[in-house]
Amino acid sequence: MAMRPLVLALGVLAATACGAPLRYHAPRGFAEATHDWRSAHYKASDNVGLKVLVFDNVEGGTLDYWGEDLVRKLKGRGYALRSQSAVTARNDVSGTRFDFVLKPDDAAPQFLIVNVFVTDDYLYVAQIAGDATLLPRYGRRVPEIVAELHPLGCRPRSAVCRGPQPRALAER
Numbered sequence: 001m002a003m004r005p006l007v008l009a010l011g012v013l014a015a016t017a018c019g020a021p022l023r024y025h026a027p028r029g030f031a032e033a034t035h036d037w038r039s040a041h042y043k044a045s046d047n048v049g050l051k052v053l054v055f056d057n058v059e060g061g062t063l064d065y066w067g068e069d070l071v072r073k074l075k076g077r078g079y080a081l082r083s084q085s086a087v088t089a090r091n092d093v094s095g096t097r098f099d100f101v102l103k104p105d106d107a108a109p110q111f112l113i114v115n116v117f118v119t120d121d122y123l124y125v126a127q128i129a130g131d132a133t134l135l136p137r138y139g140r141r142v143p144e145i146v147a148e149l150h151p152l153g154c155r156p157r158s159a160v161c162r163g164p165q166p167r168a169l170a171e172r
Contacts, residue, residue, distance in 0.1 A: 020037040029045070046134060048131075062163050063160075067084070070114060071169045079100040082099045083098075091151065094162075101132060110130065119154045120153050
């Protein structure tokens with residue numbers, strides 16, 4: 001019975017040390033709230049949040065597939081897509097940046113920038129959100145913020161990791 005905690009601890013240590021899919025450090029100006037091997041949450045002093053999440057990818061999961069899924073779901077929650085553009089992670093994995101705005105009826109408008117990176121094994125999502133008046137400041141910082149990301153899971157000659165940018169996902 002005493003061996004069980006030790007075995008569990010060694011398993012967690014092995015997952016963290018060898019092949020944990022999320023390797024990310026808080027960018028300048030953000031304090032770490034939580035961090036584990038699949039998610040990290042940070043907060044800036046002006047109440048802007050940064051969340052980095054890692055999910056297992058699925059067969060057929062490409063940048064185009066996940067981009068369309070993201071835009072459709074956020075539109076259903078009241079977000080409007082304003083723009084999309086290419087971004088690059090620290091290890092040269094290409095991704096897509098989606099800029100959204102939310103205008104709630106009874107609150108100040110909010111911005112949401114979602115950066116999506118897809119590898120054969122994982123889907124990486126880095127979200128930055130806050131008051132819309134802060135968008136110019138944080139919008140300029142996206143290259144710095146995603147440069148800390150190191151997406152893992154690209155296989156040799158991967159069509160997923162080296163796939164094209166998604167088509168323009170205009171408001172539908």
